[in-house]
Amino acid sequence: MTEKPAVSDPGDPPVGASASAASAFADPAYRVAIVDLLGGLAYSEISAFERLTEDSTKAPTLQEKVALASMAAAEFGHFERLRDRLVDLGSDPFEAMQPFHAPVDAFHAHTAPSGWLESLIKAYVGDGLAADFYREIAAYVDVDTRELILATLDDTGHAEFVVDRVRKAIDDDPRVAGRLALWARRLMGEALSQAQRVAAERDALTALLVGGVDRPGMDLAAIGRMFSRLAETHTVRMAALGLQA
Amino acid sequence: MTEKPAVSDPGDPPVGASASAASAFADPAYRVAIVDLLGGLAYSEISAFERLTEDSTKAPTLQEKVALASMAAAEFGHFERLRDRLVDLGSDPFEAMQPFHAPVDAFHAHTAPSGWLESLIKAYVGDGLAADFYREIAAYVDVDTRELILATLDDTGHAEFVVDRVRKAIDDDPRVAGRLALWARRLMGEALSQAQRVAAERDALTALLVGGVDRPGMDLAAIGRMFSRLAETHTVRMAALGLQA
Numbered sequence: 001m002t003e004k005p006a007v008s009d010p011g012d013p014p015v016g017a018s019a020s021a022a023s024a025f026a027d028p029a030y031r032v033a034i035v036d037l038l039g040g041l042a043y044s045e046i047s048a049f050e051r052l053t054e055d056s057t058k059a060p061t062l063q064e065k066v067a068l069a070s071m072a073a074a075e076f077g078h079f080e081r082l083r084d085r086l087v088d089l090g091s092d093p094f095e096a097m098q099p100f101h102a103p104v105d106a107f108h109a110h111t112a113p114s115g116w117l118e119s120l121i122k123a124y125v126g127d128g129l130a131a132d133f134y135r136e137i138a139a140y141v142d143v144d145t146r147e148l149i150l151a152t153l154d155d156t157g158h159a160e161f162v163v164d165r166v167r168k169a170i171d172d173d174p175r176v177a178g179r180l181a182l183w184a185r186r187l188m189g190e191a192l193s194q195a196q197r198v199a200a201e202r203d204a205l206t207a208l209l210v211g212g213v214d215r216p217g218m219d220l221a222a223i224g225r226m227f228s229r230l231a232e233t234h235t236v237r238m239a240a241l242g243l244q245a
Numbered sequence: 246m247t248e249k250p251a252v253s254d255p256g257d258p259p260v261g262a263s264a265s266a267a268s269a270f271a272d273p274a275y276r277v278a279i280v281d282l283l284g285g286l287a288y289s290e291i292s293a294f295e296r297l298t299e300d301s302t303k304a305p306t307l308q309e310k311v312a313l314a315s316m317a318a319a320e321f322g323h324f325e326r327l328r329d330r331l332v333d334l335g336s337d338p339f340e341a342m343q344p345f346h347a348p349v350d351a352f353h354a355h356t357a358p359s360g361w362l363e364s365l366i367k368a369y370v371g372d373g374l375a376a377d378f379y380r381e382i383a384a385y386v387d388v389d390t391r392e393l394i395l396a397t398l399d400d401t402g403h404a405e406f407v408v409d410r411v412r413k414a415i416d417d418d419p420r421v422a423g424r425l426a427l428w429a430r431r432l433m434g435e436a437l438s439q440a441q442r443v444a445a446e447r448d449a450l451t452a453l454l455v456g457g458v459d460r461p462g463m464d465l466a467a468i469g470r471m472f473s474r475l476a477e478t479h480t481v482r483m484a485a486l487g488l489q490a
Binding site: 046049050053054056057062063065066069070072073076077079080083094097 | 291294295298299301302307308310311314315317318321322324325328339342
């Protein structure tokens with residue numbers, strides 16, 4: 001299964017990734033990769049905040065507006081933690097976010113919701129996919145970064161209201177299910193396409209996942225398995241909504 | 246100075262307002278007034294959140310967008326606390342907010358910023374005025390409600406970045422000062438006008454401030470003095486921006 005030199009541990013999750021923050025950051029390439037990772041996550045969070053609040057202005061009721069706004073506020077909280085961590089690492093957060101403007105902005109430009117149900121599904125899919133990815137990536141970073149990443153997962157669950165709302169809409173008119181399933185597939189496809197773009201452009205970040213000669217990481221097959229796991233939990237979430245993934 | 250029966254204590258702040266929550270809520274009129282107060286504040290906060298995030302999409306830089314979004318997120322935090330308190334009191338928060346849709350929406354409709362500097366000044370004036378009003382009102386409510394209201398003041402200070410930004414704009418082009426001073430006056434005038442509308446329409450809320458026969462409150466002269474104090478601190482804030490109030 002492994003395509004990498006035997007010097008690193010090819011299993012997932014890797015053993016060496018449990019290294020203390022101090023020893024991990026002694027490697028300049030690791031520092032670059034973590035700044036890249038945190039910068040990418042930070043820009044994704046501030047963008048999610050912005051799009052969710054924009055979408056929330058179109059809510060049919062104040063209750064639903066508040067529900068979406070509460071997801072947005074949680075994303076902003078994540079952004080603040082990631083930004084503060086970048087500052088602690090001596091990095092300029094706005095510089096660290098810069099390389100991710102293009103892919104994240106492109107994702108949102110290609111997935112502008114055309115109605116309230118599409119907004120809800122985008123919020124739900126995005127929230128779930130982000131949480132899954134955070135959980136996956138946590139295994140490949142130092143202890144301090146891992147704690148930061150796992151802490152952002154503590155305040156999830158804001159998206160649960162979406163399930164009731166979407167299921168009810170499908171009960172009322174079963175024909176919407178097909179259109180919404182298509183929409184969810186487009187969201188997932190666009191997310192993967194922008195993730196590939198990032199992987200192709202950001203060598204340090206990719207090296208963090210695939211590992212270096214002296215640092216364990218996922219091999220390419222393991223990255224493939226990670227994408228499979230992300231797709232599987234996406235399918236479970238879609239089923240919860242009453243949609244085929 | 247007092248125009249009220251001597252049975253209540255006309256001084257400000259009133260002594261009797263320190264009553265425990267349990268004894269205060271034994272009075273149904275007091276409960277109605279507090280639900281009205283919290284409902285009005287909650288709707289003001291969720292609206293502030295919505296307008297600030299809308300304005301933040303027009304920020305000239307990501308740094309300034311984040312600064313305004315961080316004020317918005319703080320307002321959302323205030324909203325959540327007020328909403329949770331309404332639920333604790335056995336009240337439906339959305340019903341409690343309903344009577345305040347018209348005045349708060351009218352305030353925002355009449356004060357849509359026409360540029361980034363106007364957005365910044367609206368955020369700064371609104372944030373300051375809200376904090377001052379929270380401090381004033383805290384003296385007239387039961388201990389539990391007071392703690393809630395004072396807790397929302399702990400996370401202010403988000404607006405400080407506005408001062409540098411506006412002063413710099415005035416340094417760059419002193420002609421903007423006149424236009425911005427006019428804008429700040431319009432904001433203050435519109436806020437007072439909607440506050441008067443609320444006072445005229447919401448008897449229970451007004452009674453909380455002016456007091457009932459068996460409950461101390463502010464007399465009308467004291468309310469006048471409160472408005473004077475709000476105007477004074479507004480003038481100080483305007484001076485900090487380099488603007489004449």
